Amino acid sequence: MRGQVVVRLKQEVLDPQGVTIAKALDNLGYEGVGSLRQGKVFDVELATSDPAVARTALESMAKDLLANPVIEDYEIHLLEDGSGNGEEGNG
Amino acid sequence: MRGQVVVRLKQEVLDPQGVTIAKALDNLGYEGVGSLRQGKVFDVELATSDPAVARTALESMAKDLLANPVIEDYEIHLLEDGSGNGEEGNG
């Protein structure tokens, strides 16, 4: 099944990339942009079809590798159930 | 309201990052990983509270700046409604 890990910089870590993009949007005439932050999304194809197994695997990938806990939080989403919404991981 | 633009490399475009990370996961002993692709997520805070206005704004930001249509696709999600699921942009 397919899963998704979304990794974002923690709120208290400055995101210069986001700031730059927000500025660029402003220059392009987009006025209502309050803030913009950039994160990463990892789309993972997993062999298992058991949601619980998949979630555990994604969780540990996120912890071990995909996110750096010093600066980042993550979220796990399972996609096979069609809803596309997910639950929050740590953070 | 809050919105989200998810930008991904088109399926047929090489994703060197994804390939390398998948290989690393394999080396770490994660066996069921079929494929992994890395994308970007932009969390945008918008002044408007009208979902239609917000969607149009995100759509045009994605087109103008956040995604490179030559190699990337994007998706728009509106988050204020709580569902977290969204509809596809140009696919």
Next chain:
Amino acid sequence: MSEVAARAVPQGEIADEPIAIEHGMTAEEYASVCEILGRQPTVTEIGMYSVMWSEHCSYKSSRVHLKTLPVEGEAVLQGPGENAGAVDLGDGIAGVFKVESHNHPSYIEPYQGAATGVGGILRDIITMGARPLALLDSLRFGELDSGKNRHLLDGVVGGIAGYGNCMGIPTVGGEICFDPSYDKNPLVNAMCFGIAPADRIVKALADGIGNPVIYVGAKTGRDGIYGVSLLASATFDAEAAEKRPAVQVGDPFTEKVLMEACLEIIEKNLQVGMQDFGGAGLTCATSEMASNSGNGMEIDVALVPRRETGLSPYEVMLSESQERMMLVTTPEKISEVMEIFEKWDLDAVVIGKVTDDGLLRVLDDGVMVAEVPAHSLAEEGPCYSRPYTIADTPAPLNGADVPCEVAPAEVLQTLLRDPNIASKRWVFQQYDQTVRYNTVQRAGGEAAVIWLKEAGSDAAVAMSLDGNPWYSGLDARRGAQLAVAEACRNVACTGARPLGITNCLNFGSPEIEERMGQFAAAVEGMGEACRVLGVPVTGGNVSFYNETVETPILPTPVVGAVGKLDRYDASVRSGFAAAGNTVWMVGAFATSDAGLGGSAYVRNFHDRQIGAPPELDLELEARLQNFLVAAAAEGLMASAKDCSDGGFAVALAEACFAAADAARTDSAQASAPASSLPGMLGANVEIPACEHGVHAALFGEAASRVLVSARGEHATALAALAVRHDVPIAAIGEVTAAAQLTVDVAGETVLGEDVQELYATWSGALAHAMEND
């Protein structure tokens, strides 16, 4: 004929003439394919011919002209024909170098287009068995008042940096020009220099019948497949067409490990031959290697590693996926070869073998899908003598033709602010210039200087990449000569003796007589300059069709010169070294042509392209370069700065800046104020009057002039050396500790500027232009 008929015929749809035409071939070209094969080709086969016989691979419009270039010389180890040229650097070291264009992809996607361009030129050097030591880049964009052009510059520079930095190869020099003619056709040319043992240059050979053919590197996708229009034909469904990415994503990490693995194999001498998958991918690599050895080759495309499913043999043979190499080895050595690839975690597969029948045979899981003479693909492409017309040579420009009321000080400020002249620090600061710790002179001087430390030598090479498009636009022939002269002169300014050049010829459509005429004239001029200066052409690249409906680019021949210095620690720099040194003008400073035609001054203040480019006395240029090399060898020069864009006054100012730039190590922003920079020097000089006026004297771009500074005790020796080389020389003033630039013309002070202020203008202009949102 009967023998051909007796052979098995490849499976697959037959390509008729309309299909060939959809592939961009002519009816005549299609007829020759039929004649070569003795039958109609399959669609796969016509795909293979169409790419190999394309302008890009076969040089069909340019070959007749390129043949006239001088390619031989004492130092030449490898002339044009292989993946790159090579010159002898002594001590058994070969210097391998080449320049390549990646113009069109960089317009579509600047970051990835430029990145993959760097990847391509690197593979050309690696394939020769050389370790790349340096990259340079030559860039052309429209003007920066357009957001689109700023986006292109930002992306291209990012792509070059992204690829070269990750590869761990320093990007140490180059050039950039901005002109509206490049608005829709930016140019991205990249040059690479590497070293190999002189007796171990690797060639693209497939010797030894039965030897295995190995595919290694990235997996194959539907990248860059030519002839999209073909999809009208039934064989290729529209869905497949949509899956073909218009742009490729560079993967420098894979290229880095591929490079290390290949160099390890070469060091252990485990290869018979090697070839990268350049344009035309597998088709090019297989046919060229087989043809070079007079052999054939059989491969099975089903064995080729893929990153997507459903690729047809046609797509596999034509894919231009990056970061792949082909290698021929022997059965005895294959396990050792595979072990090395395994060490580096690379996909490597034996996909076929060398055969004795001269045929390139392509199987798809055992079923033959193409069978064509390898030689016919690689060597028998069409060769055209296209009609051309050469424009009349324009008359030189006189001072009276371009009267100017603007005060010299203001002209100087304007020129220093012109992005064509302003410091390119904003660009080259993004390049890792120091990795591998060989870089003696980084970007910012006359030429980059790279120590050959890795070959255990005290020698160094100097490299410069140049080409003034405005000169070429006015007179393509002389423009090309001036490009050769400037590139070699820049190299000679460091004290290095130029040994050879590579070139990238960027032009419009060869099918338009006027453009073809520009090309023919440029090649002729380049050949002549090379002969007189004694620098052979060891290779290069032609990029045609750089035009949109409205405008062609200015004809843009770019020349990369490589020279040798005996000692890495004795190179001469462009900036003034110490107060009290004498400033000398050396070379053609007394000619009647002031070099106003095509000059930055006239472009800025008269907004027109008129006149002839600067006159060039090639014999004098040769003597000047010999003098520079000799003066450096005798340790007589404290600095040497070429007078080029912006003329004498700009060169003088830049010689002051360079001293400060060398000491400028602390400021965080390229546009930071220049206050209290350590090491800032000034100059106080007097030059004779010019018949074309003061502006011409200060800003004319007369060729073959070098601003030299020297310690007082070297004055006599320097002057005597110039006389011996029959090169005009005059002491014109001195370097001052006060950061003040004072110029008198015929006794009258025309410039009295604060160098700090000039520096602030010059150093911040490009960053400022880029922030202009």
Next chain:
Amino acid sequence: MRVGVVYYPGSNCEQDAVHACHMVGLDTELVWHKRESVDGCDAIILAGGFSYGDHLRCGALAQFSPVMKQVERFAADGHPILGICNGFQILVEMGLLPGALLANDGLKFRCQDTRMMVERTDSPFTNACAEGQILCLNMAHYAGNYFADEATLADIEANAQVVMRFCGPNGERGAEHNPNGSINDIAALRNPAGNVLGLMPHPERTLTSELGSADGLLMFESLRDALTASASAEVAASPEPAEAEAVEAEPVGTSADV
């Protein structure tokens, strides 16, 4: 005395580190990341470059290479470890040094010479420097913007873990002298024990004035002196090899040793 220079697929400064060690008379051994032992090494350098293409995060994937378990032990045993550029990023990702390295504040790769002041000389990598000495080193990186949260930063400062800070020509501090946005102008950082040091600038690219500055050589001379001192301390402490091992576990090259 032998320095192990660890390199990964994508490293590109390992030869430069070797060259630098040889210039000060240190033996070297290139240690491929798949190796499972660092036996015979007296110090380790994690070389710069783009390990694993810098994919995911700079230095993130390299921490899982087989050799890194040994590197961790080597650190715990108190031997000197120097992480340069990507090597620093790896040390931080592994947690051998605190904090994280973010993209430069200008969001561009920057290659330039840069000044920094030495604050601590009681280190195997700076004992040949004078306190307050200003070094000019070359830097070339995209993600060298050092970050730590407030609590961590307080610890770092309290433990005297900052070995060098970016500065101007006269030692002055300020944003215009900080080339990448690092918090507190941190240029070189060590662990509390002092044996592990990371920095983004490249001392191995600043070894001779012909190519810029020679200041980087001081760091390699420091390492050589520290190793020499600890070797002679060992010999003095015990000629018996069995006991020498115990001594080896002590942190080397503190100023007290010298």
